[in-house]
Amino acid sequence: MIPSNIKALILDMDGVLWKGDAPIGDLPGTFQRIRERGLKFVFATNNGTKTPEEYQQKLAELGVDAAPEQIVTSALGIAFLLAQKHPRGTKIFMIGEDGIRVALEEKGFEVLNVENAPQAQAVVMGIDRGINFQKVAEATLLVRAGVPFYTTNTDRTFPTPRGEIPGSGSWLAVVTSATGVQPVVAGKPFPYLMELALERLGTSREETLVVGDRLETDVAAGQAVGCRTALVLSGVSTRKEAEAWNPAPTLMAESLEALVAQS
Numbered sequence: 001m002i003p004s005n006i007k008a009l010i011l012d013m014d015g016v017l018w019k020g021d022a023p024i025g026d027l028p029g030t031f032q033r034i035r036e037r038g039l040k041f042v043f044a045t046n047n048g049t050k051t052p053e054e055y056q057q058k059l060a061e062l063g064v065d066a067a068p069e070q071i072v073t074s075a076l077g078i079a080f081l082l083a084q085k086h087p088r089g090t091k092i093f094m095i096g097e098d099g100i101r102v103a104l105e106e107k108g109f110e111v112l113n114v115e116n117a118p119q120a121q122a123v124v125m126g127i128d129r130g131i132n133f134q135k136v137a138e139a140t141l142l143v144r145a146g147v148p149f150y151t152t153n154t155d156r157t158f159p160t161p162r163g164e165i166p167g168s169g170s171w172l173a174v175v176t177s178a179t180g181v182q183p184v185v186a187g188k189p190f191p192y193l194m195e196l197a198l199e200r201l202g203t204s205r206e207e208t209l210v211v212g213d214r215l216e217t218d219v220a221a222g223q224a225v226g227c228r229t230a231l232v233l234s235g236v237s238t239r240k241e242a243e244a245w246n247p248a249p250t251l252m253a254e255s256l257e258a259l260v261a262q263s
Ligand SMILES: [Mg+2]
Pocket: 012, 013, 014, 015, 016, 212, 213, 214, 235
C-alpha cells in the first residue's frame, strides 16, 4: 500500500517496466491507476545507452505516455557532474553508446574516438555493446597516467528475458583491476540521479517514493537521499535478499502493477 502522503514516484525501468523488450504486467493499466491516484512520476535509470527521447519512444511503444523531461539517465547525470568539474571543450575519451555521447556533447564536451584517446583530459565509462580490447587498453593507460576517471554506474549485470548479462560494472572491473583506481560514479546508489529526479518532480523527499528492482542501487539510492523506497520482485533482487537488507525497503511488492493496485 503506497502511503497517502506520497505525491510522486521515482521509477527505475529495467526490471520494473520491462525485461529486455518484454513488458512486465499491464503497463497501460498501471499508469492509468498512477494518474488516477494523482501521483507525479519521473523515470530514473542507470542505463545510459539511450537518450530520453529514445526512452520516450520505447515507453510509448509499451503504452506509457511520458515527456522527455520525465526521464533522467546516468548519462545526464555524468554530463552534469563533468560540467561541474571541467570546462566546455574538455576532451573526453568515452567508452559508451549514444546516450552518453549526446549528453556530453550537449554540455559542450569534445568526445574523442579511440584513435585520439591519448589526447583525453577525462575518461568516462558506461555500458558499450561495442566494447573491445583496444578501448579498455586506452582507458587503462589514461587512468594509470592520472587522467580523471568517471563512470555512469556500477551495476554488475542487467536483466534480460534469458537472465542477467554483464553490465557497466563488470567491464569497469577490468579497468579498476588494471589501474587500482576507483571512478567517480554518477548513477545509483550515489545520490545525484535521485537529486536530479527530485528537482524535476518538485516534491520533497518525504513525499517521494523510489521504486526499483535492485536493493544495492535503487533502494540504496532512495535511502541515501531520504526518500521512502519500494522494492519490486520483478527484476534482480529477491525477497530473501530484501529481508536481509538493513534498513529494509519501506514497501515490497511482486511488481509495479501489484504495488499500484494496492494503493
Ligand atoms: Mg532495474
